[in-house]
Every structure is written in C-alpha cells, then in structure tokens.
Amino acid sequence: MDEQQEEFAIRVRDLVVGFGRQTVLDHLSLDVRRGEILGLVGASGGGKSVLMRTIIGLIPRWSGAIEVMERPIGGRTQGAATTWGILFQQGALFSSLTVRQNVQFPLRENLVLSQELMDEIAIAKLEMVGLRAQDADKYPAELSGGMTKRVALARALALDPPILFLDEPTSGLDPIAAGDFDALIRTLQRTLGLTVFMVTHDLASLTTVCDRVAALADGKIVAIGPMRELLQSEHPWVRAYFHGKRSQMLQHEMR
Ligand SMILES: Nc1ncnc2c1ncn2[C@@H]1O[C@H](COP(=O)(O)OP(=O)(O)O)[C@@H](O)[C@H]1O
Ligand SMILES: [Mg+2]
Structure with a gap:
C-alpha cells in the first residue's frame, strides 16, 4: 500500500x-483527504x-474508478453501512418511528444488540449531536428543522463510520440553526476524526467549516482548494458563482 493512497479517504x-x-459526470476526478471537510459546489x-x-x-457508473478507504466501490458494497453515514438531501426521518427508533434503525439493520445496549447507544448519539435524552421519545413531526437534521445526523453516525x-x-434552516449545525459538524469532525464530504450552497458553511472546496461544472471538478484559492479561480463558472451579484451581496453582509 503506497503512502499516497493512505492519505485519501475517497479517490x-x-x-x-x-x-x-x-x-x-464526464471524466470526473476527485480526491478527498482523510480527516478533511470537503465542500462541493455546483x-x-x-x-x-x-x-x-x-x-x-447507489448509482451505477458507465466508466471510471472509485475507492473509498482503499476499497474499490462497485459490485459488492457490503459493509458499507459501517464505512459511511449519509444525510440525504431529502433525508427525512421515518415519520412513524420515534427519534430513538430512528437512530437505532441502522443498528437493527446491521448488528445484533440487546435492547438495553441499543438504548444506551441511541442516547449517547443524541447527546453527541446536542439533543437531550428527553427528545428520544418524540416523533419527527414534533421536531424543529434544526432538531430533525441533528437526529438524522445521529442516525448517520450510529455505526461510528469514518466518513460522513x-x-x-x-x-431549509434559518441562519442561526445553520450556523449551529456547521459548528456541530466541525466539532464532530475534530473529535471523531471524521472525513466529511458536504454538498452545500451555503457561503457561510463554505468559508467557515470547509477545509477545501471543490467546484463541479460541465460534469468535472474545475477547481479545488481552500476557499481563498477558489475565490481567485479564473474558471468562468466559478467566477460567476463566487463573484456574481448575489454572492457579492452575501459576502458583503458576512463581513
Ligand atoms: N435517477 C435518475 N434518473 C435519471 N436522471 C437523474 C437521476 N438522478 C439524477 N438525474 C439527473 O442528473 C442530473 C444531476 O442531478 P443531481 O445530481 O440531483 O443535481 P444536483 O447537482 O442539483 O444535486 C439532473 O439532470 C437530474 O435530472
Ligand atoms: Mg442535489
């Protein structure tokens, strides 16, 4: 195993x-370093x-190669649930299950554990994302947007995956809830050593939590680097995205 490979969580x-x-996606190449928060815009x-x-x-490819934690992806994806946690864009919770049952869902699917142990894990994960044990018996309909995201995050982290x-x-979150969520992601990434792959349009997230930002245009990664480097990019789409009227206004307000 060469050193180059070890550096990357995703290739x-x-x-x-x-x-x-x-x-x-048209001949796209991308490396995600271990332990970084990579933001993806497009x-x-x-x-x-x-x-x-x-x-x-989840989607078959026409060609190309993908490696996650040094393992090729494609065909068999067994053991995947322990490699990554996912917050889908439309990642709703199961509305008929309580918060506790939602968080325990991946545990039930992948492991054989006593109810007692599963309850302990669920509470620990909820506390990790800033929720209280009392929230465990609520149903998704009783939660705010920010709480829903946190429960989904607790569920994504239930099996202690190295990649999120x-x-x-x-x-869909208000700026305060969004800022709190960003801070939580940063804290979890630091304390758990997670690698985070984050699709976002949120300029605040890009500037405050992402170590690097990758820009997807015309089916390829056309720029990648720390946010300050992306702001210097000459690529027309990247320029339009970060220096267009709307983002100028937002950046102005962020100062
Ligand atoms: N399962 C699918 N079947 C057919 N087309 C799809 C499917 N998923 C995504 N697409 C198409 O692929 C393109 C990229 O979609 P998507 O990755 O969802 O965009 P975004 O960058 O907004 O997340 C879109 O044109 C979308 O319509
Ligand atoms: Mg999308």
Whole structure:
C-alpha cells in the first residue's frame, strides 16, 4: 500500500455517469483527504447528488474508478453501512418511528444488540449531536428543522463510520440553526476524526467549516482548494458563482 493512497479517504478517477442519453459526470476526478471537510459546489442539476450517490454505490457508473478507504466501490458494497453515514438531501426521518427508533434503525439493520445496549447507544448519539435524552421519545413531526437534521445526523453516525456524506445539510434552516449545525459538524469532525464530504450552497458553511472546496461544472471538478484559492479561480463558472451579484451581496453582509 503506497503512502499516497493512505492519505485519501475517497479517490475518484475518470468517472463517467449518466442516464439514458444524458451524461451527468464526464471524466470526473476527485480526491478527498482523510480527516478533511470537503465542500462541493455546483449548479442545480449539475450532478452533485449523483456524484455522492455514485461514490456510495447507489448509482451505477458507465466508466471510471472509485475507492473509498482503499476499497474499490462497485459490485459488492457490503459493509458499507459501517464505512459511511449519509444525510440525504431529502433525508427525512421515518415519520412513524420515534427519534430513538430512528437512530437505532441502522443498528437493527446491521448488528445484533440487546435492547438495553441499543438504548444506551441511541442516547449517547443524541447527546453527541446536542439533543437531550428527553427528545428520544418524540416523533419527527414534533421536531424543529434544526432538531430533525441533528437526529438524522445521529442516525448517520450510529455505526461510528469514518466518513460522513452531507447533501445540502443546512438548506431549509434559518441562519442561526445553520450556523449551529456547521459548528456541530466541525466539532464532530475534530473529535471523531471524521472525513466529511458536504454538498452545500451555503457561503457561510463554505468559508467557515470547509477545509477545501471543490467546484463541479460541465460534469468535472474545475477547481479545488481552500476557499481563498477558489475565490481567485479564473474558471468562468466559478467566477460567476463566487463573484456574481448575489454572492457579492452575501459576502458583503458576512463581513
Ligand atoms: N435517477 C435518475 N434518473 C435519471 N436522471 C437523474 C437521476 N438522478 C439524477 N438525474 C439527473 O442528473 C442530473 C444531476 O442531478 P443531481 O445530481 O440531483 O443535481 P444536483 O447537482 O442539483 O444535486 C439532473 O439532470 C437530474 O435530472
Ligand atoms: Mg442535489
């Protein structure tokens, strides 16, 4: 095993993915370093969710190679649940299950544990994401947007995966809840040593929590680096995204 490989949690090479006659990802390559928070930006419908879903083996690829924690993805994805936790874009909780049952869901699916142990784990995970034990018996309909995201996060982390995938986790949250969620992601990444792959449009998230930002345009990663480097990018789409009127206004207000 060479040193280069060990550095990366995710390696994507020459990935081509499409549906019917539509090519969505077109010879895309991307490395995610171990222990970093990587932000992914791109136009709506540009293939961010498709990239995430292809990495975790939910969408088949036309060609190219993907490795996650040094293991090739494709064909068999067994053991995957312990490798990554996922917060899907439309990642709703199971509405008929309590918070506790939602968090325990991956445990039940993947392990054989006593009810007592599962209850202990659920409470520990809820506390880890800033919720209280009293919240465990609530139903999703009784939760605020921010709490719902936290429960989904607790569920994603139930099996202690080293990698966390987040698809627009702060969309739909007010700025305060979004800021709190970002801070939580940063804390969890530091304390658990997680690698985080985060699709986001949130300029605050990009500047405050992401170690690096990757820009997806025309089916490829056209720029990648710390946010300050992306702001210098000459790529037309990246320039338009970060220096367009709307983002100028937002950046101005963030100062
Ligand atoms: N399961 C699917 N079947 C057919 N087309 C899909 C499917 N999933 C995504 N697409 C198409 O792929 C493109 C990229 O979608 P997506 O990755 O969801 O974009 P976004 O960057 O907004 O997350 C879109 O044109 C979408 O319609
Ligand atoms: Mg998406």
